[in-house]
Amino acid sequence: PPQSYIRAAGAPLTVIAHRGASSAAPENTLASQEIARRGGADFVENDVQPSKDGVPYVLHDGTVDRTTDGSGAVRSLTSAQIDALDAGSWFAPHYKGARVPTLAAQLDDLRTRGGDLLLEIKGAHTKDEVATIVDTIRDHGMTGRVFVQSFEVDALRYTHELAPDLPLGLLRSTLDADPVALAKELHLAAYNPEDGALSKKPSVISDLHKAGVAVMVWTVDSADRWKALESAGVDGVITNRPTELNGWNSAF
Ligand code: G3P
Numbered sequence: 001p002p003q004s005y006i007r008a009a010g011a012p013l014t015v016i017a018h019r020g021a022s023s024a025a026p027e028n029t030l031a032s033q034e035i036a037r038r039g040g041a042d043f044v045e046n047d048v049q050p051s052k053d054g055v056p057y058v059l060h061d062g063t064v065d066r067t068t069d070g071s072g073a074v075r076s077l078t079s080a081q082i083d084a085l086d087a088g089s090w091f092a093p094h095y096k097g098a099r100v101p102t103l104a105a106q107l108d109d110l111r112t113r114g115g116d117l118l119l120e121i122k123g124a125h126t127k128d129e130v131a132t133i134v135d136t137i138r139d140h141g142m143t144g145r146v147f148v149q150s151f152e153v154d155a156l157r158y159t160h161e162l163a164p165d166l167p168l169g170l171l172r173s174t175l176d177a178d179p180v181a182l183a184k185e186l187h188l189a190a191y192n193p194e195d196g197a198l199s200k201k202p203s204v205i206s207d208l209h210k211a212g213v214a215v216m217v218w219t220v221d222s223a224d225r226w227k228a229l230e231s232a233g234v235d236g237v238i239t240n241r242p243t244e245l246n247g248w249n250s251a252f
Pocket residue numbers: 018045047060120171218219238
């Protein structure tokens with residue numbers, strides 16, 4: 001990995017805005033990204049998956065039904081169809097007309113206005129699909145500002161083969177038997193467990209740190225848990241309330 005993401009003693013938690021500032025604006029839109037930026041988040045987290053014609057789009061679910069005025073699987077819709085969707089009205093009338101961003105549009109916004117990206121490759125991807133994502137990151141000159149994560153081991157393997165300079169995180173809903181061995185095998189810069197799963201065995205934090213691997217925990221929205229995780233030594237927190245976590249960090 002190009003650098004360590006392990007938090008220095010006494011340093012604040014890394015603030016990662018889950019789908020942008022998704023408690024304040026529609027998730028995975030440029031609006032939620034803007035609020036995360038203004039609130040001082042270190043990273044915006046988002047989810048990427050391809051349209052029918054192979055364009056990477058920023059959307060969490062496998063379908064557009066919950067977060068747009070359309071319906072159908074993302075992979076069954078063309079980019080022209082996705083571009084026509086309203087991704088804001090479901091959240092609040094104020095956001096009517098917000099679009100499902102392409103990854104390219106999101107990277108343009110970050111490059112020009114500031115901010116780094118924790119990019120989740122969502123669901124199974126072919127190596128060609130991962131190559132399109134990697135090329136988009138490179139074409140935007142954002143290699144040094146993007147951290148790739150996934151639940152999909154193959155997507156991480158492909159990313160490493162195509163772009164060994166991109167830092168990698170493995171998302172986990174339950175802890176692996178040997179997270180350190182897996183981290184070494186996959187060239188991970190971070191191991192990113194769900195909060196409740198990590199609570200079952202917090203000793204993995206120091207095990208991973210000894211191997212140079214950071215721990216970013218999801219999805220944590222309460223100050224009580226931020227405090228517990230800070231004390232336990234985790235490095236970053238993925239939260240729907242990034243502005244509040246940033247304020248909590250400063251006041252701590
Ligand atoms: O970044 C961690 C988190 O985003 C994983 O869960 O379902 O929100 O993508 P999900």
